[in-house]
Amino acid sequence: MAVGMAQDIGVSAAEPATERLGLRERKKRATRQSLHSEALRLVAERGFDEVTIEDIAAAADVSPRTFFNYFGSKEDVIVNPDPDRVERLRGLLAGDAADKPPLDVLESVLITSLDEVTDRREEWLLRLRLVREIPALTPRHLAAFDAMERVLIDDVAQRTGRDASADIYPVLVGSAAMAAMRAAIARWGAGDGRRPLPDLVREAFAALRTGLAVPS
Amino acid sequence: MAVGMAQDIGVSAAEPATERLGLRERKKRATRQSLHSEALRLVAERGFDEVTIEDIAAAADVSPRTFFNYFGSKEDVIVNPDPDRVERLRGLLAGDAADKPPLDVLESVLITSLDEVTDRREEWLLRLRLVREIPALTPRHLAAFDAMERVLIDDVAQRTGRDASADIYPVLVGSAAMAAMRAAIARWGAGDGRRPLPDLVREAFAALRTGLAVPS
DNA sequence: CGCCTCGATGCGCTTTCCGCAACAATGCAG
DNA sequence: CTGCATTGTTGCGGAAAGCGCATCGAGGCG
Numbered sequence: 001m002a003v004g005m006a007q008d009i010g011v012s013a014a015e016p017a018t019e020r021l022g023l024r025e026r027k028k029r030a031t032r033q034s035l036h037s038e039a040l041r042l043v044a045e046r047g048f049d050e051v052t053i054e055d056i057a058a059a060a061d062v063s064p065r066t067f068f069n070y071f072g073s074k075e076d077v078i079v080n081p082d083p084d085r086v087e088r089l090r091g092l093l094a095g096d097a098a099d100k101p102p103l104d105v106l107e108s109v110l111i112t113s114l115d116e117v118t119d120r121r122e123e124w125l126l127r128l129r130l131v132r133e134i135p136a137l138t139p140r141h142l143a144a145f146d147a148m149e150r151v152l153i154d155d156v157a158q159r160t161g162r163d164a165s166a167d168i169y170p171v172l173v174g175s176a177a178m179a180a181m182r183a184a185i186a187r188w189g190a191g192d193g194r195r196p197l198p199d200l201v202r203e204a205f206a207a208l209r210t211g212l213a214v215p216s
Numbered sequence: 217m218a219v220g221m222a223q224d225i226g227v228s229a230a231e232p233a234t235e236r237l238g239l240r241e242r243k244k245r246a247t248r249q250s251l252h253s254e255a256l257r258l259v260a261e262r263g264f265d266e267v268t269i270e271d272i273a274a275a276a277d278v279s280p281r282t283f284f285n286y287f288g289s290k291e292d293v294i295v296n297p298d299p300d301r302v303e304r305l306r307g308l309l310a311g312d313a314a315d316k317p318p319l320d321v322l323e324s325v326l327i328t329s330l331d332e333v334t335d336r337r338e339e340w341l342l343r344l345r346l347v348r349e350i351p352a353l354t355p356r357h358l359a360a361f362d363a364m365e366r367v368l369i370d371d372v373a374q375r376t377g378r379d380a381s382a383d384i385y386p387v388l389v390g391s392a393a394m395a396a397m398r399a400a401i402a403r404w405g406a407g408d409g410r411r412p413l414p415d416l417v418r419e420a421f422a423a424l425r426t427g428l429a430v431p432s
Numbered sequence: 433c434g435c436c437t438c439g440a441t442g443c444g445c446t447t448t449c450c451g452c453a454a455c456a457a458t459g460c461a462g
Numbered sequence: 463c464t465g466c467a468t469t470g471t472t473g474c475g476g477a478a479a480g481c482g483c484a485t486c487g488a489g490g491c492g
Contacts, residue, residue: 063441103428139355171399173428179391187384204388211425212319212389279472
């Protein structure tokens with residue numbers, strides 16, 4: 001029985017495959033997303049210190065204990081909604097051409113990864129505003145970028161056949177690329193997303209390539 | 217009255233003025249330093265999770281309540297020993313020549329500020345090791361660099377007459393410079409301080425100026 | 433249909449973190 | 463050197479964070 005019950009399971013790289021994933025997995029994602037959304041909403045409404053984890057759990061209809069199965073802290077639930085971000089980035093890097101200059105690889109991959117941002121544009125803008133306004137969020141926000149930075153560094157090291165723990169070059173390229181990304185995202189957020197994010201990233205990378213000379 | 221009572225208060229930029237500072241201030245610094253040192257020692261010996269704030273306070277001979285008058289968390293006491301670091305950096309920047317390219321200013325000022333590192337060389341090496349080994353320290357460690365980065369950015373913005381919240385250039389130069397600094401410090405720490413830190417910083421800035429081209 | 437896996441939950445405990453109010457030491461002026 | 467103002471220390475008490483553990487129930491799968 002159950003012939004034709006699972007309608008189409010071809011994994012196309014295009015769509016995020018969020019549909020046929022098993023009820024369990026879908027519920028988990030929904031719970032995580034719900035916790036994140038409710039946290040954003042509550043903190044935006046009342047302020048960071050006026051929201052407890054119990055509040056957030058209640059708003060997302062789970063027990064406080066469950067909250068901690070998903071996030072390690074109140075900062076986390078605001079700043080770290082997507083647990084797979086780093087792995088996806090690694091995947092993108094692995095799939096990129098081998099003969100381009102390292103900085104070009106990082107630029108194009110990072111721009112590709114921006115889909116995740118523009119897909120949830122409003123959520124990102126709100127989150128960036130909260131990070132700007134709530135100092136307590138800064139450390140973990142930076143840590144999230146740092147995790148991506150490490151992936152970039154490893155990739156550059158491998159690509160150029162250098163040792164990331166002995167040679168400063170991969171570390172520098174990786175961190176500089178991430179700095180460009182951060183700067184672009186910060187600008188985008190501060191400007192309420194008026195300028196397209198990919199443009200800002202390209203502008204930042206262009207400046208890196210000039211050796212950061214003062215532009216006219 | 218009180219003629220000739222204050223024996224010389226000329227603030228010479230050379231010595232850190234740690235001597236004539238009033239008993240109160242000296243005690244405060246001693247307490248802070250003691251909390252930091254004991255925390256480093258205990259965590260290095262037992263591991264981060266096996267040390268409580270109560271332990272650290274006891275080792276430094278103060279009450280647990282006093283700990284929180286100095287540091288906001290266990291991560292802080294490890295990673296943030298010096299509360300004036302950012303202000304000193306701002307001072308250095310303010311005192312630097314106005315006609316050099318922004319990147320040159322940042323490089324020379326940051327190198328000057330390295331005295332603080334080499335002065336307490338062993339402490340820094342230990343702290344860097346702990347940061348490498350204990351993931352929980354990463355967020356606040358990054359936040360400390362971020363605070364310096366903001367100062368750099370403000371300086372570049374002012375120096376070039378640009379608006380740091382509308383123009384991406386100051387943000388990018390500031391973050392790239394800080395990335396160079398971080399990379400150099402990380403390398404220095406990972407290599408147990410074998411290569412002189414200023415050399416590493418110069419190497420990193422040189423790479424930035426080439427636009428991060430692959431070195432031969 | 434029935435077993436197995438795994439996430440949700442409740443419980444209880446330790447630790448963090450901080451406001452508050454007394455107390456003690458320091459700084460300072462007369 | 464003496465009294466007053468400042469300011470750091472401490473104890474108290476409490477809210478909240480964070481996590482190990484055992485249990486229960488829903489989902490996966492043959």
